[in-house]
Amino acid sequence: xxxxxxxxxxxxxxxxxxxxxxxxxxxxxxxxxxxxxxxxxxxxxxxxxxxxxxxxxxxxxxxxxxxxxxxxxxxxxxxxxxxxxxxxxxxxxxxxxxxxxxxxxxxxxxxxxxxxxxxxxxxxxxxxxxxxxxxxxxxxxxxxxxxxxxxxxxxxxxxxxxxxxxxxxxxxxxxxxxxxx
Amino acid sequence: xxxxxxxxxxxxxxxxxxxxxxxxxxxxxxxxxxxxxxxxxxxxxxxxxxxxxxxxxxxxxxxxxxxxxxxxxxxxxxxxxxxxxxxxxxxxxxxxxxxxxxxxxxxxxxxxxxxxxxxxxxxxxxxxxxxxxxxxxxxxxxxxxxxxxxxxxxxx
Numbered sequence: 001x002x003x004x005x006x007x008x009x010x011x012x013x014x015x016x017x018x019x020x021x022x023x024x025x026x027x028x029x030x031x032x033x034x035x036x037x038x039x040x041x042x043x044x045x046x047x048x049x050x051x052x053x054x055x056x057x058x059x060x061x062x063x064x065x066x067x068x069x070x071x072x073x074x075x076x077x078x079x080x081x082x083x084x085x086x087x088x089x090x091x092x093x094x095x096x097x098x099x100x101x102x103x104x105x106x107x108x109x110x111x112x113x114x115x116x117x118x119x120x121x122x123x124x125x126x127x128x129x130x131x132x133x134x135x136x137x138x139x140x141x142x143x144x145x146x147x148x149x150x151x152x153x154x155x156x157x158x159x160x161x162x163x164x165x166x167x168x169x170x171x172x173x174x175x176x177x178x179x180x181x
Numbered sequence: 182x183x184x185x186x187x188x189x190x191x192x193x194x195x196x197x198x199x200x201x202x203x204x205x206x207x208x209x210x211x212x213x214x215x216x217x218x219x220x221x222x223x224x225x226x227x228x229x230x231x232x233x234x235x236x237x238x239x240x241x242x243x244x245x246x247x248x249x250x251x252x253x254x255x256x257x258x259x260x261x262x263x264x265x266x267x268x269x270x271x272x273x274x275x276x277x278x279x280x281x282x283x284x285x286x287x288x289x290x291x292x293x294x295x296x297x298x299x300x301x302x303x304x305x306x307x308x309x310x311x312x313x314x315x316x317x318x319x320x321x322x323x324x325x326x327x328x329x330x331x332x333x334x335x336x337x
Contacts, residue, residue, distance in 0.1 A: 011199075011202065012198070014202035015198065015202045015205055018202050018206050019205055021209050022205055022208055022209045022212065025209060025212045025213055025216065026212060028218060028219055029212065029216035029217055029218055029219060030216060030217055030218075030219050031215060031216045031217075033237055034237065034238040034241065034244060034300060034328070034330065035235040035236065035237050035238070035331065035332070035333065036229075036232075036235060036236065036238070036300060036301075036328040036329050036330040036331045037232055037234055037235065037236070037328065037329045037331055038236045038298075038326075038327070038328050039327045039328070039329060040325055040326060040327070041316060041319060041320050041325040041326075041327055042320065042325075043320065043323070044317070044320035044321045044323075066308075112309050113309065114308060114309055114310030114313065115308050115309070115310065116308060116309040117305070117306060117307075117308060117309070118230065118303050118304070118305055118306070118307045118308065118309060118312055119230040119305030119306065121309055121312075122230045122232055122305075122329055122331060123230070123232070125329070126232040126233060126234050126331075129234040130233060130234050133234055150236075173309055173310070173313050175310075
Protein backbone atom coordinates (compact mmCIF):
# COMPACT_ATOMS: atom_id res chain seq x y z
CA UNK A 1 0.00 0.00 0.00
CA UNK A 2 2.60 2.46 1.05
CA UNK A 3 4.44 1.88 -2.18
CA UNK A 4 1.49 2.99 -4.32
CA UNK A 5 1.20 6.30 -2.51
CA UNK A 6 4.42 7.74 -3.86
CA UNK A 7 3.36 7.27 -7.46
CA UNK A 8 3.62 10.68 -9.09
CA UNK A 9 1.08 12.10 -11.49
CA UNK A 10 2.66 12.41 -14.86
CA UNK A 11 3.01 16.14 -15.48
CA UNK A 12 4.53 16.02 -18.93
CA UNK A 13 1.23 16.96 -20.62
CA UNK A 14 0.91 20.02 -18.41
CA UNK A 15 3.08 22.00 -20.81
CA UNK A 16 0.85 21.00 -23.72
CA UNK A 17 -2.27 22.09 -21.88
CA UNK A 18 -0.68 25.36 -20.90
CA UNK A 19 0.44 25.96 -24.48
CA UNK A 20 -3.05 25.32 -25.69
CA UNK A 21 -4.46 27.89 -23.27
CA UNK A 22 -1.72 30.33 -24.22
CA UNK A 23 -2.50 30.03 -27.91
CA UNK A 24 -6.20 30.46 -27.18
CA UNK A 25 -5.55 33.71 -25.33
CA UNK A 26 -3.17 34.94 -28.00
CA UNK A 27 -5.83 34.49 -30.63
CA UNK A 28 -8.86 35.86 -28.83
CA UNK A 29 -7.39 38.92 -27.18
CA UNK A 30 -6.00 42.20 -28.38
CA UNK A 31 -3.16 44.14 -26.96
CA UNK A 32 -3.12 47.34 -28.97
CA UNK A 33 -2.76 50.18 -26.49
CA UNK A 34 -5.69 52.56 -26.68
CA UNK A 35 -4.16 55.94 -27.29
CA UNK A 36 -5.71 59.10 -28.54
CA UNK A 37 -6.41 62.76 -28.05
CA UNK A 38 -8.63 63.31 -25.05
CA UNK A 39 -11.36 65.89 -25.33
CA UNK A 40 -14.05 67.07 -22.98
CA UNK A 41 -17.21 68.01 -24.81
CA UNK A 42 -19.36 70.90 -23.61
CA UNK A 43 -22.67 69.81 -22.09
CA UNK A 44 -25.69 69.92 -24.35
CA UNK A 45 -28.30 72.57 -23.78
CA UNK A 46 -31.54 72.94 -25.63
CA UNK A 47 -31.69 76.72 -25.61
CA UNK A 48 -29.68 78.77 -28.00
CA UNK A 49 -26.20 79.66 -26.98
CA UNK A 50 -25.86 82.96 -25.25
CA UNK A 51 -24.01 85.53 -27.13
CA UNK A 52 -20.89 86.47 -25.29
CA UNK A 53 -19.10 89.59 -26.25
CA UNK A 54 -15.46 88.84 -26.64
CA UNK A 55 -12.67 91.18 -27.31
CA UNK A 56 -11.59 90.39 -30.83
CA UNK A 57 -7.92 90.37 -29.93
CA UNK A 58 -8.48 87.48 -27.53
CA UNK A 59 -9.97 85.14 -30.08
CA UNK A 60 -7.82 82.90 -32.23
CA UNK A 61 -10.24 81.75 -34.87
CA UNK A 62 -9.22 78.70 -36.85
CA UNK A 63 -11.37 77.62 -39.75
CA UNK A 64 -10.86 74.40 -41.66
CA UNK A 65 -12.88 74.23 -44.84
CA UNK A 66 -14.06 71.35 -46.95
CA UNK A 67 -10.91 71.49 -49.07
CA UNK A 68 -8.87 71.00 -45.90
CA UNK A 69 -7.45 74.52 -46.13
CA UNK A 70 -6.82 76.55 -43.04
CA UNK A 71 -7.94 80.06 -42.33
CA UNK A 72 -6.41 81.53 -39.20
CA UNK A 73 -7.72 84.91 -38.08
CA UNK A 74 -8.89 85.70 -41.56
CA UNK A 75 -5.79 84.77 -43.49
CA UNK A 76 -4.78 81.50 -45.12
CA UNK A 77 -2.24 79.59 -43.11
CA UNK A 78 -0.17 76.48 -43.47
CA UNK A 79 -0.60 73.75 -40.89
CA UNK A 80 3.12 73.61 -40.20
CA UNK A 81 3.17 77.16 -38.88
CA UNK A 82 -0.07 76.87 -36.92
CA UNK A 83 1.61 75.76 -33.72
CA UNK A 84 4.06 78.67 -33.65
CA UNK A 85 1.32 81.16 -34.41
CA UNK A 86 -0.91 79.79 -31.71
CA UNK A 87 1.92 79.94 -29.21
CA UNK A 88 2.75 83.49 -30.10
CA UNK A 89 -0.91 84.42 -29.85
CA UNK A 90 -1.40 82.89 -26.42
CA UNK A 91 1.80 84.01 -24.76
CA UNK A 92 2.09 87.32 -26.62
CA UNK A 93 5.70 87.86 -25.54
CA UNK A 94 6.09 91.20 -27.28
CA UNK A 95 2.78 92.59 -25.92
CA UNK A 96 1.32 93.28 -29.30
CA UNK A 97 -2.01 95.01 -29.52
CA UNK A 98 -3.63 92.43 -31.76
CA UNK A 99 -2.75 89.30 -29.79
CA UNK A 100 -4.20 87.97 -26.54
CA UNK A 101 -4.26 90.38 -23.58
CA UNK A 102 -3.19 87.65 -21.20
CA UNK A 103 -2.72 83.90 -21.68
CA UNK A 104 -5.73 83.12 -19.51
CA UNK A 105 -7.95 85.32 -21.65
CA UNK A 106 -6.99 83.64 -24.91
CA UNK A 107 -9.70 81.61 -26.54
CA UNK A 108 -9.17 79.28 -29.45
CA UNK A 109 -12.16 78.96 -31.69
CA UNK A 110 -12.20 76.02 -34.04
CA UNK A 111 -14.69 75.67 -36.80
CA UNK A 112 -14.91 73.14 -39.58
CA UNK A 113 -17.16 72.22 -42.46
CA UNK A 114 -19.08 68.99 -42.59
CA UNK A 115 -16.91 68.09 -45.54
CA UNK A 116 -13.60 68.54 -43.73
CA UNK A 117 -11.53 65.40 -43.62
CA UNK A 118 -11.29 63.89 -40.16
CA UNK A 119 -7.52 63.43 -40.45
CA UNK A 120 -7.09 67.15 -41.11
CA UNK A 121 -9.29 68.04 -38.17
CA UNK A 122 -7.24 65.83 -35.86
CA UNK A 123 -4.04 67.34 -37.23
CA UNK A 124 -5.27 70.85 -36.45
CA UNK A 125 -6.53 69.84 -33.03
CA UNK A 126 -3.22 68.16 -32.36
CA UNK A 127 -1.27 71.27 -33.30
CA UNK A 128 -3.38 73.47 -31.04
CA UNK A 129 -2.97 71.05 -28.17
CA UNK A 130 0.75 70.85 -28.86
CA UNK A 131 1.00 74.64 -28.68
CA UNK A 132 -0.43 74.57 -25.17
CA UNK A 133 1.71 71.63 -24.16
CA UNK A 134 4.84 73.48 -25.26
CA UNK A 135 3.77 76.52 -23.26
CA UNK A 136 3.13 74.33 -20.23
CA UNK A 137 6.54 72.77 -20.74
CA UNK A 138 8.25 76.15 -20.83
CA UNK A 139 6.39 77.33 -17.75
CA UNK A 140 7.17 74.15 -15.92
CA UNK A 141 10.85 74.45 -16.82
CA UNK A 142 10.87 77.99 -15.49
CA UNK A 143 9.15 77.12 -12.19
CA UNK A 144 10.32 73.63 -11.38
CA UNK A 145 13.11 72.89 -13.82
CA UNK A 146 11.38 69.86 -15.31
CA UNK A 147 9.21 69.51 -18.39
CA UNK A 148 5.47 69.30 -17.88
CA UNK A 149 4.14 65.81 -17.40
CA UNK A 150 1.03 64.13 -16.08
CA UNK A 151 3.03 62.70 -13.19
CA UNK A 152 3.57 66.08 -11.55
CA UNK A 153 1.68 66.90 -8.39
CA UNK A 154 -1.84 68.20 -8.83
CA UNK A 155 -0.89 71.50 -7.26
CA UNK A 156 1.94 72.09 -9.69
CA UNK A 157 -0.19 71.12 -12.64
CA UNK A 158 -2.95 73.40 -11.49
CA UNK A 159 -0.56 76.31 -11.18
CA UNK A 160 0.72 75.85 -14.69
CA UNK A 161 -2.70 75.22 -16.15
CA UNK A 162 -4.24 78.25 -14.53
CA UNK A 163 -1.62 80.39 -16.17
CA UNK A 164 -2.29 78.90 -19.59
CA UNK A 165 -5.78 77.41 -19.47
CA UNK A 166 -6.70 75.38 -22.51
CA UNK A 167 -9.90 76.99 -23.74
CA UNK A 168 -11.09 75.71 -27.04
CA UNK A 169 -14.51 76.45 -28.33
CA UNK A 170 -15.92 74.50 -31.21
CA UNK A 171 -18.62 75.99 -33.34
CA UNK A 172 -21.29 73.92 -35.04
CA UNK A 173 -19.89 72.91 -38.41
CA UNK A 174 -21.26 74.52 -41.50
CA UNK A 175 -23.02 72.17 -43.88
CA UNK A 176 -20.58 72.51 -46.68
CA UNK A 177 -19.03 69.90 -48.89
CA UNK A 178 -20.78 66.93 -47.32
CA UNK A 179 -20.96 63.84 -49.40
CA UNK A 180 -24.32 62.62 -50.63
CA UNK A 181 -25.93 59.91 -48.54
CA UNK B 182 45.33 10.69 -15.58
CA UNK B 183 42.36 8.76 -14.32
CA UNK B 184 40.99 11.89 -12.83
CA UNK B 185 40.23 13.33 -16.27
CA UNK B 186 39.00 10.17 -17.93
CA UNK B 187 36.10 9.46 -15.61
CA UNK B 188 33.53 11.71 -17.24
CA UNK B 189 33.77 10.50 -20.80
CA UNK B 190 31.42 7.55 -21.28
CA UNK B 191 28.37 8.88 -19.47
CA UNK B 192 26.70 10.51 -22.50
CA UNK B 193 24.86 13.80 -22.46
CA UNK B 194 21.98 13.97 -19.97
CA UNK B 195 18.57 14.97 -21.35
CA UNK B 196 17.58 18.59 -20.83
CA UNK B 197 15.03 18.70 -18.07
CA UNK B 198 11.66 19.94 -19.23
CA UNK B 199 10.15 19.97 -15.76
CA UNK B 200 10.11 23.77 -15.65
CA UNK B 201 8.49 24.13 -19.08
CA UNK B 202 4.92 24.21 -17.73
CA UNK B 203 5.93 26.93 -15.28
CA UNK B 204 7.40 29.05 -18.02
CA UNK B 205 4.38 28.60 -20.24
CA UNK B 206 2.00 29.38 -17.39
CA UNK B 207 3.96 32.52 -16.68
CA UNK B 208 3.52 33.58 -20.31
CA UNK B 209 -0.13 32.65 -20.13
CA UNK B 210 -0.76 34.81 -17.09
CA UNK B 211 1.12 37.69 -18.68
CA UNK B 212 -1.14 37.57 -21.71
CA UNK B 213 -4.26 37.16 -19.61
CA UNK B 214 -3.42 40.28 -17.64
CA UNK B 215 -2.01 42.46 -20.41
CA UNK B 216 -4.61 41.87 -23.08
CA UNK B 217 -8.29 42.42 -23.47
CA UNK B 218 -10.88 40.14 -25.02
CA UNK B 219 -11.81 41.11 -28.54
CA UNK B 220 -15.37 42.25 -28.08
CA UNK B 221 -16.34 42.97 -31.63
CA UNK B 222 -14.93 42.47 -35.05
CA UNK B 223 -14.43 45.70 -36.93
CA UNK B 224 -16.64 45.97 -39.99
CA UNK B 225 -15.47 49.37 -41.20
CA UNK B 226 -12.22 50.60 -42.60
CA UNK B 227 -10.38 51.92 -39.64
CA UNK B 228 -7.05 53.59 -40.25
CA UNK B 229 -6.96 56.08 -37.39
CA UNK B 230 -4.91 59.23 -38.00
CA UNK B 231 -1.52 59.99 -36.52
CA UNK B 232 -0.95 62.54 -33.78
CA UNK B 233 1.61 63.51 -31.17
CA UNK B 234 -0.36 64.73 -28.16
CA UNK B 235 -1.55 61.33 -27.11
CA UNK B 236 -3.02 60.16 -23.86
CA UNK B 237 -3.16 56.49 -23.02
CA UNK B 238 -6.50 55.15 -21.87
CA UNK B 239 -5.83 53.26 -18.68
CA UNK B 240 -8.93 51.37 -17.62
CA UNK B 241 -9.96 49.30 -20.57
CA UNK B 242 -13.19 48.13 -18.98
CA UNK B 243 -14.30 51.76 -18.77
CA UNK B 244 -13.78 52.42 -22.46
CA UNK B 245 -16.69 52.38 -24.82
CA UNK B 246 -15.72 52.26 -28.47
CA UNK B 247 -17.57 53.68 -31.44
CA UNK B 248 -16.19 52.94 -34.89
CA UNK B 249 -16.80 55.16 -37.87
CA UNK B 250 -15.64 54.46 -41.38
CA UNK B 251 -16.48 53.15 -44.80
CA UNK B 252 -17.88 49.59 -44.61
CA UNK B 253 -15.40 46.89 -45.57
CA UNK B 254 -15.68 45.50 -49.08
CA UNK B 255 -17.76 42.45 -48.13
CA UNK B 256 -20.39 44.65 -46.45
CA UNK B 257 -20.54 47.25 -49.19
CA UNK B 258 -23.23 45.43 -51.18
CA UNK B 259 -25.64 45.84 -48.28
CA UNK B 260 -24.51 48.99 -46.54
CA UNK B 261 -23.09 51.03 -49.39
CA UNK B 262 -19.86 52.99 -49.44
CA UNK B 263 -20.91 55.99 -47.37
CA UNK B 264 -19.28 56.16 -43.91
CA UNK B 265 -21.20 54.22 -41.28
CA UNK B 266 -21.27 54.13 -37.52
CA UNK B 267 -20.56 50.76 -35.93
CA UNK B 268 -21.82 50.21 -32.39
CA UNK B 269 -20.79 46.95 -30.81
CA UNK B 270 -20.73 44.45 -33.64
CA UNK B 271 -23.37 45.91 -35.91
CA UNK B 272 -23.95 48.96 -38.04
CA UNK B 273 -26.27 51.47 -36.46
CA UNK B 274 -27.72 54.86 -37.09
CA UNK B 275 -26.65 57.89 -35.11
CA UNK B 276 -29.91 57.94 -33.08
CA UNK B 277 -29.06 54.62 -31.48
CA UNK B 278 -26.04 56.09 -29.70
CA UNK B 279 -27.82 57.25 -26.50
CA UNK B 280 -29.23 53.75 -25.98
CA UNK B 281 -25.80 52.24 -26.66
CA UNK B 282 -24.22 54.59 -24.10
CA UNK B 283 -26.88 53.74 -21.49
CA UNK B 284 -26.45 50.03 -22.08
CA UNK B 285 -22.73 50.32 -21.50
CA UNK B 286 -23.25 52.47 -18.40
CA UNK B 287 -25.57 49.88 -16.85
CA UNK B 288 -22.74 47.34 -16.81
CA UNK B 289 -20.39 49.61 -14.85
CA UNK B 290 -20.71 50.01 -11.08
CA UNK B 291 -22.15 53.36 -10.09
CA UNK B 292 -19.03 55.03 -8.59
CA UNK B 293 -17.01 54.37 -11.71
CA UNK B 294 -19.52 55.74 -14.17
CA UNK B 295 -18.13 59.28 -14.32
CA UNK B 296 -14.84 57.80 -15.47
CA UNK B 297 -16.24 56.20 -18.60
CA UNK B 298 -14.47 57.27 -21.76
CA UNK B 299 -15.88 56.99 -25.21
CA UNK B 300 -13.21 56.17 -27.71
CA UNK B 301 -13.99 57.35 -31.21
CA UNK B 302 -12.13 55.20 -33.69
CA UNK B 303 -12.64 57.12 -36.85
CA UNK B 304 -11.05 56.43 -40.20
CA UNK B 305 -8.86 59.32 -41.32
CA UNK B 306 -10.68 59.70 -44.63
CA UNK B 307 -14.13 60.18 -43.12
CA UNK B 308 -15.60 63.66 -43.40
CA UNK B 309 -16.46 65.59 -40.26
CA UNK B 310 -20.22 65.58 -40.90
CA UNK B 311 -20.90 62.17 -39.42
CA UNK B 312 -18.36 62.75 -36.68
CA UNK B 313 -20.11 65.92 -35.51
CA UNK B 314 -23.47 64.13 -35.58
CA UNK B 315 -22.00 61.49 -33.28
CA UNK B 316 -20.53 64.19 -31.07
CA UNK B 317 -23.90 65.91 -30.79
CA UNK B 318 -25.56 62.64 -29.78
CA UNK B 319 -22.86 62.03 -27.18
CA UNK B 320 -23.42 65.48 -25.75
CA UNK B 321 -27.16 64.89 -25.64
CA UNK B 322 -26.68 61.65 -23.74
CA UNK B 323 -24.32 63.28 -21.28
CA UNK B 324 -21.24 61.32 -22.29
CA UNK B 325 -18.74 64.17 -22.41
CA UNK B 326 -15.45 62.37 -21.97
CA UNK B 327 -14.17 61.59 -25.38
CA UNK B 328 -11.01 60.25 -26.87
CA UNK B 329 -10.18 60.61 -30.55
CA UNK B 330 -8.25 57.47 -31.16
CA UNK B 331 -4.94 58.16 -32.87
CA UNK B 332 -1.61 56.49 -33.38
CA UNK B 333 1.73 57.84 -32.38
CA UNK B 334 3.35 59.79 -35.17
CA UNK B 335 6.89 59.09 -34.03
CA UNK B 336 6.97 55.34 -34.41
CA UNK B 337 5.15 53.37 -37.03
